[in-house]
Amino acid sequence: MFRRYADSILQALPANRLLAVDAFRGLAIVAMILVNNPGSWSHVYPPLLHAKWHGWTPTDLIFPFFVFIVGLSISIAVPRQLQAGKSHGELIRQGLIRATKLILLGWLLALFYVNFRDPNFSWVEDRLLSMRIPGVLQRLGLVYFATLLLVLYWQTLGRIILALLLLLGYWALLIFMPYTDEAGNSFTGLLLPGNNLVAWLDHQLFGPAHLYQQTQPFAQDPEGLLSTLPAIASCLSGVLAGQLLCRQALSLAERTRLLLMAGLAGILAAEIWQYWLPLNKALWTSSYVLLSSGYAALVLGLFLWLIDLKGIKRWCAPLVVFGANAIAFFMFAGIAGRILIMIPVGQTTLKGWLFAELFQPVFGSLNGSLAFALCFLAFSYLLMHWMYKKGWFWKV
Structure with missing residues (x-):
């Protein structure tokens, strides 16, 4: 199933196009959104955080x-x-x-x-x-x-x-x-x-x-x-x-x-x-x-x-979709992430409630925070895929 889906994405691209450039752009924006949207900033694996000052982590390359x-x-x-x-x-x-x-x-x-x-x-x-x-x-x-x-x-x-x-x-x-x-x-x-x-x-x-x-x-x-x-x-x-x-x-x-x-x-x-x-x-x-x-x-x-x-290219089809609308993806993630911390739920926010009630009990603190970020990416992909299929590419 994924093979057919990936082929439908890749075969629509020009034959002489360097696919690696599109995949690299997609990787950069995916990584940026992943590290910007943990379930809790109190529970993040160190490689997904910026270095505190001198030095570097993988996040510092994004x-x-x-x-x-x-x-x-x-x-x-x-x-x-x-x-x-x-x-x-x-x-x-x-x-x-x-x-x-x-x-x-x-x-x-x-x-x-x-x-x-x-x-x-x-x-x-x-x-x-x-x-x-x-x-x-x-x-x-x-x-x-x-x-x-x-x-x-x-x-x-x-x-x-x-x-x-x-x-x-x-x-x-x-x-x-x-x-x-x-x-x-x-x-x-x-x-x-x-x-x-x-x-x-x-x-x-x-x-x-x-x-x-x-x-x-x-x-x-x-x-x-x-x-x-x-x-x-x-x-x-x-x-x-x-x-x-x-x-x-x-x-x-x-x-x-x-x-x-x-x-x-x-x-x-x-x-x-x-x-x-x-x-x-x-x-x-x-x-x-x-x-x-x-x-x-x-x-x-x-x-x-x-x-x-x-x-070896089928694996990069989702990256192509994300990279095709990189600015739209960045703006959507920024606005959606803010909405999640703006909506109050009890004594916390919607994001805090989702993490504490759904992700943390199932996956634990660190893995739950990462799982939240991955789910945020998956939900974002649905929107980016829909825009891609519609031929809607937001260029500033």
Whole structure:
């Protein structure tokens, strides 16, 4: 039964399409939703949580994978659009609209919450006036537009040089740029939670009320402004991977081999660099860019080998469905997840009640929390499959 279902999905795709790219996009969005929706944040397996500060877990690779895919998509789409006769100005206008939509969708998610259990809750005071300004979609919008401009006006060598300059320049800023707190204390080179150049700048620009973490002496946000610079380098790594995949002069096996080698080289460089600049997702350190981009290239290369070279592909049909509507999936999961914690049930929320009454008694705390996330994914798949069959693809 699954074989027929998978074939119906895969056979509808263009024959010359690299299925691994669609599967990789689906994997990234599935992993993102899985780790964002446990049954209880008090009961989560450590690999499904972000590292507390320095270091990394598999969860820390998910968002940069998505950024990598954005660059990969740009490098494939832009040459086709230019060949179709679109001007640079038209692509820039469309890109600006798309980036603005992503930022506005991110703010919509930030504002979509009402605490019905608290009679003193004020949406204006507690949500609107203290809205988190940075965020995942906001960063994607900024990174996407910046990368689009670089692809339009810079050639391959220039993109490589700029990516390296972004990584080295960001490293130099973190280590050598001084900053001062309100008491007049001066700091240089600190990489502590709430006390680093990234947190200082976000604190000054946005104000502590509009950032994710109320740390001291500076509030901090993992999607802040300064740390978006190395995220552009992450996106450029996806651009370079996309250029490699489009090189028809090389066989697919050769392209796959080069991608795997590049991934291993990035990981090795990151493991060496971390002794001078720690791996840190919240700061999006330059070493972290090399690590996450390296693993992205490695996973994509393995997918190419397994799916497009070996032809073992039926298993990835659900990933294709999820990846085809990645932004719609992200928005649905964000809104549905908020609704579950907004609806009061007794002294808890609907989500708390479902976990405590249905999942925890049957599966236990950790497995019950994971089972809740998997059921959330399964329910989401029904909607994404229905949209896929209808041919409804939500593109921002």
